[in-house]
Amino acid sequence: MNDFATKMAAAAAQVDALLDQLLAAPADAVEADHRVYDAMRHSVMAGGKRLRPFLVMSSADLAGADPTGALRVAAAIELIHSYSLVHDDLPAMDDDDLRRGQPTVHIAFDEATAILAGDGLLTRAFEVVADPATHQDGNIRAAVMLEMARAAGVDGMVGGQMRDLAAETAPLTDAAAVLALQARKTGALIRFSCLAGGLLGQSNNNEINALDTYGQNLGLIFQITDDLLDVEGDEALMGKAVGKDADRGKGTLVGLMGAEKARKMAEELGRGGNDALQIFGTKSELLQSVTRFVLDRRH
Ligand code: IPE
Ligand code: IPE
Ligand code: MG
Ligand code: MG
Ligand code: MG
Numbered sequence: 001m002n003d004f005a006t007k008m009a010a011a012a013a014q015v016d017a018l019l020d021q022l023l024a025a026p027a028d029a030v031e032a033d034h035r036v037y038d039a040m041r042h043s044v045m046a047g048g049k050r051l052r053p054f055l056v057m058s059s060a061d062l063a064g065a066d067p068t069g070a071l072r073v074a075a076a077i078e079l080i081h082s083y084s085l086v087h088d089d090l091p092a093m094d095d096d097d098l099r100r101g102q103p104t105v106h107i108a109f110d111e112a113t114a115i116l117a118g119d120g121l122l123t124r125a126f127e128v129v130a131d132p133a134t135h136q137d138g139n140i141r142a143a144v145m146l147e148m149a150r151a152a153g154v155d156g157m158v159g160g161q162m163r164d165l166a167a168e169t170a171p172l173t174d175a176a177a178v179l180a181l182q183a184r185k186t187g188a189l190i191r192f193s194c195l196a197g198g199l200l201g202q203s204n205n206n207e208i209n210a211l212d213t214y215g216q217n218l219g220l221i222f223q224i225t226d227d228l229l230d231v232e233g234d235e236a237l238m239g240k241a242v243g244k245d246a247d248r249g250k251g252t253l254v255g256l257m258g259a260e261k262a263r264k265m266a267e268e269l270g271r272g273g274n275d276a277l278q279i280f281g282t283k284s285e286l287l288q289s290v291t292r293f294v295l296d297r298r299h
Contacts, residue, residue, distance in 0.1 A: 004289050011057050011074075012050040018075045019044055022128060039109045039117035040124075044082045046100035047239075049299070051222075051290075052077045052193040058286050059197025059211055066200070072134045073144060073196050076125040080152050081189055083121035084161070086114050093165065094248070101239035122152065135200060144199050151192035160185025167251035175265075178251045179220060186226070187219025194218065194287075210276045214287065217273030221266040222294050227252040228259055228266075229298070237299045270295050 001009065023044060025037040053074035060070030089096040089104040090111060097107050106114035126145060128134065135141050150156055163181040172178050194215030198208045229238060230245045231254055245252055253262040270291040277284035 011054045015050055015053040015074050036116050039105050039113045040120050043086050043105050046102045048100050052081050055193035056196045059194050060200050062283050063197045063201025063203045069135045072128055076128040077193050079121045079125040083118040086118040098240050147192050151188040156188030168249045172251040178253050182223040186223040190219035191215035210279050213276035214273040217269040221269045224262050224266040227254045
């Protein structure tokens with residue numbers, strides 16, 4: 001493994017250990033409680049790249065924030081991301097059977113359990129950030145929660161998912177509308193993950209703005225590469241179905257302008273994001289290498 005992959009794996013191991021604790025059923029759990037806990041664990045503990053946690057931890061390191069609190073925010077955003085996947089895979093949405101190399105939650109359990117497991121993951125995320133263990137200053141916890149709520153909610157991920165479904169029947173014909181959709185459905189959680197470290201570390205406005213620009217660009221390139229991998233990727237490597245977006249009429253840049261132009265746009269966004277980080281000097285090298293990781297990823 002190269003240095004970057006080693007760092008990402010070490011961060012993933014830390015976040016996995018905390019997620020395992022955060023999703024432990026209480027001692028008095030009855031069978032029904034265990035069922036929803038098991039469904040939540042089925043989604044979260046199946047792995048995944050843990051990119052969003054890595055962004056929280058790396059941006060926190062850059063901003064000089066306490067790593068213990070940052071790890072809790074990292075786990076929280078992974079809980080929200082996992083919830084978004086559980087619901088995204090439901091028959092009423094993308095109707096997928098495979099996720100993270102496992103049957104999706106509604107296949108392994110049932111639809112009602114998948115809906116409740118998603119709800120449980122989302123709310124646990126807020127519980128984790130609200131806990132004083134995340135930061136001793138309640139104002140900072142509230143600032144992180146405010147941005148997290150905005151990113152997850154109707155002006156962020158949820159709204160983006162609605163636009164994504166709407167575009168299946170009312171196709172988007174311009175790139176700006178697709179980018180606006182993707183900034184919400186995928187970009188918002190990734191942008192939050194990059195901002196979170198700055199909020200925890202009480203970065204100044206210029207630094208927050210730099211993390212914001214970097215996070216927005218990275219969010220867009222993450223979805224562009226997801227859409228490229230839907231066309232060019234390998235199901236076994238991805239752990240999810242590929243080749244579905246065009247059939248469902250998903251609004252993607254790949255569909256609108258072709259793979260080559262979409263990739264070029266992703267590369268340009270990557271350069272712009274890394275340029276924004278220049279104000280941090282060499283301290284930003286790790287975040288800059290995330291851009292390359294996302295552009296070159298095969299899963
Ligand atoms: C998949 O996200 C869904 C999108 C937002 C495109 P990831 O590719 O980060 O999924 P995991 O967490 O690695 O499974
Ligand atoms: C999902 O986008 C974005 C979410 C908010 C979950 P996709 O629908 O393209 O993600 P995959 O391809 O199923 O992972
Ligand atoms: Mg979807
Ligand atoms: Mg999907
Ligand atoms: Mg996809």
